[in-house]
Amino acid sequence: PRVVWASWNASAFSAEDINLAISETYGDMPISDSDAIALKAPSIAENGAVVPISVKTNLPVESISIYVEKNPSPLACKFNIQSRMAADVSARIRMGETSKIIVLAQADGQLYRTTQEVKVTIGGCGG
C-alpha cells in the first residue's frame, strides 16, 4: 500500500523559540501542569547527543510532544496517538546544553504539561 505522508508540521519543527514552537504545534490551547504524565529522563545526560526520553500516561491523549527548551529548534518530536496505540512512547533526542525538557499531552482541547531539567556536563573528576 502506498504510504500517505505530508502531515509533518514543518513550521513547528522550524520554530526557534519555545513559545513559538508550542503555538505552532497547538495554537493557543490552554496548558496546565499535571502529574498524570510519567516522564522518564536522566537528571544528568551521559551523552548530550543521545538522551533517552520516555513518556507514558493514562490520560485519553490525542498527541504527545517533546520539547527541549534551549535547543535551537525546541520541538524534538510529536507522537499522534492512534486508536489502537498506547500513550507510552520513547525516543532519543539531542541536547546542546543543560535545559528543561517540556512534555505536552493533548487531550480534549487541553494541554497537560510536565517538565524536567536535564543537565549536560563536560564530565570527569568523578568521586
Next chain:
Amino acid sequence: MKVKASVRDGMVLVKMLMKHPMETGRRKDKNGELIPGHYITEVKATHNDDIVFHGELGPAVSKDPYLSFSFSGANSGDMFTVSWVDNKGESESSEFAIR
C-alpha cells in the same frame, strides 16, 4: 531499519532502530561548509490497514533514531509494516513479524 516486536499482556511492544544521519543543518563539514539538514520527518506503522503508530520527527532527534511504542489488537505471527520518510523524500518501508 531493525525492528523487534513482541506480545506482552495483550499489547504488541515495538522497538525500532532506523539508520539515518539526522543532519541538523547546523553542522559544518571539514572545510567549514554547512551540511544541509537531512532528517526523518515521519514514521508510520500499520497493521491490517489500521495506522498503529505515527510520529513526527525533526532535527533534534538523535542520529540513527530509536523509537518504541505499543499497540493493541494483534497476535504473535501477524505481520505489520513500518515506514519512514525524510525531508529529502527518501523513504524506507518494510514488513515485520510479531513474535
Next chain:
Amino acid sequence: AGILPGCISLGKQNEDLYQVANVGDVRLLHITDTHAQLMPVYFREPTVNLGFGDAFGRPPHLVNDALLNYFGIQPDTPYAHAYTALNFTDAAQLYGRVGGFAHLKTLVDLMRGEFGPDKTMLLDGGDTWQGSGTALWTRGRDMVDACNLLGVDIMTGHWEFTYHSEEVRANIEAFNGEFVAQNIKVKEDALFDGAEAFDEFTGHAFKPYVVKTLNGRRVAVVGQAFPYTPIANPQRFIPDWTFGINPQDLQELVDSIRETESVDAVVLLSHNGMDVDLKLAADVSGIDAILGGHTHDGVPQPIEVTNAKGKTLVTNAGSNGKFLGVLDLKFGQNGIESYQYRLLPVFSDRLRADPEMDQLITNIRAPYLDTLTEPLATASSLLYRRGNFNGTFDQVICDALRSVNDSQISLSPGFRWGTTILPGQSITMENVLDQTCITYPETYTREMSGADLKLILEDVADNLFNSDPYYQQGGDMVRVGGLDYRIDPKAGFGKRIDSMQLDNGQSIDLNKNYKVSGWATVGSQSEGEPIWDTVATYLRDQKQVNLEKVNSPALKNVGSNPGLA
C-alpha cells in the same frame, strides 16, 4: 514498611567495641568503598564536608565536634577517632591503623558466628576492585579472591566499571556471590546487535535484585550501581552499558517484588552517595533500608526518612575497610518491628589477623613487593586526601604535576579514596599508588584559556553543590595547583567561581592561555606518562615533602557550618 526506632546510643566509655547484642531475627553486614585496601591503613575523615539547604547540619554534612554531638559520641574515644579527624595524628598513634582484610575477616566471622551464619548476610556496596597497585595489576581479580574468602554474598559496583566490560563479566563470573544492579541497562543499539544481557526484554545488563532466606525470613536485596559512572569515568571501557538513578524503575521494581515475592524486607544496596540516597528514600516507598556508599561517609547511625508508605533507613559505611556496618532487623506482624545498627570501626590492632586471609594477601603482594615498598620521600606533615576543596596529598600531586611538567597550573580530580600518611612517615610507591592507581592514569600538559579553567571549576562545583542531589555526582571539588579562587557554593551554575589568580597574585584573564597539567581525562586517553611516575619522580627529587602552600579557595557566603571544622 513501618520501622519503629529501636537503635541504642553509642560511645559508652568502657563498652567493648565489638560486643554487639543479638537482638534481631536477621543480621545484615555491610562493607563499602574498601578501594582494594587489603592492608591496614591510616584514614583521616574530612574536616570540610559542607551541606546547604535541606542538607545543612544533617548527616553526612557534619564534621568533628558537630558529628560527635549529633550522635552523642564521647570525645577521646576509639569511636571519636574513627568517625572524625579530631587531633588525628596523636589519636592515630594511640589507636593504630584501621582496616585490612585479615582483620576485617576476623570481625566479620565474629559478627556472623555470634549471631548465626544462616541468619546473616554480607553485602558489599562496591568500589572494591579499584584503589591499590595489586588491584590495578590483577585488574581487580585479587579483590574478587579476597571477597570470596571474606564471604561476600551480594555486591554492586562503580569503579568496578573502570575495567573493560569483558573483564567486569569475567570478575563477576569468578565472584562466588551475586552482582546486582537495577540501574544498568544494555543500550538499545547493542541489544539489536545481540549484546549479552541478563534480561533482553527489560534490557537489564545484570540481575536487578536477589531474594535470600535468612532465619525463615525472605529478604530482597536490590542493587543500585553508581548512577553516573559513564559521566564520571570513561565510557570507552563500557560502551554498551547505560546507567542512571532511575527512581521510577526502582519504584516499579520494589512494588513488583512486594507483590510477587512475598518478602519480609526489601533492602537497597546502593552506590548512589548519601545525599542521593536520602532523597531517593523520600521519593520511593517500600524500601526498608538503604545500605549506602560512594560518598565515603562514616555515619554512626541510620537516618530515618519518611515517605508515602512508611519509613526507610539510610546508612553510609565509610571507606577503605575502616568500618563494618551491622544492621539487625526484628520482625513483627507487618514487617520490621525494630532494628539495631552499629557502624563498627575496624581497629587492626584490636582484631587478630585471620591466618588464611593473611596468607592470601601475602601471596597477592609477593610478586610486586619491590615496587610497592620502594621508599620515595619522607612526609613532614600529615598527608590526606578527603575534604570538599583540597587535601594535602592532592597538593603533593598538584605540585608534582607543575614541577615535573614546568606548568603554571595543575588539576587533580576530587576523588575521595586514597589513604593517609602520618608526619615523619616514609612515603612508599604503594602510598602513591593508593592515591593514583586508576585505569586511565595518563597525564597531559596543554594550553587552556582562563575561560576553560573557569568552566571546569564551575562544572565540578555544580556536581557538589547543586541544590538537588540527583544532579550531584558525589565527588569533591577538583584540586588545583598554582591557582587560587573564591567559591560561593550557594550560587547557581556558572556563578559560583570568581577571583581566580595565579600563586603570584596575577589574576586570571579569561581570554589568555595558561600552561596546565593534569591527569585522569575521562573523555579520551591523554598522551602523557601515568601520574604515579610523575609523582614518584617529584618525590625522589624532593626527598622531604614540605608543603609551602596549600591551594585552598576562599569561601563566600558560607559562614559557620557544621560541615566546616
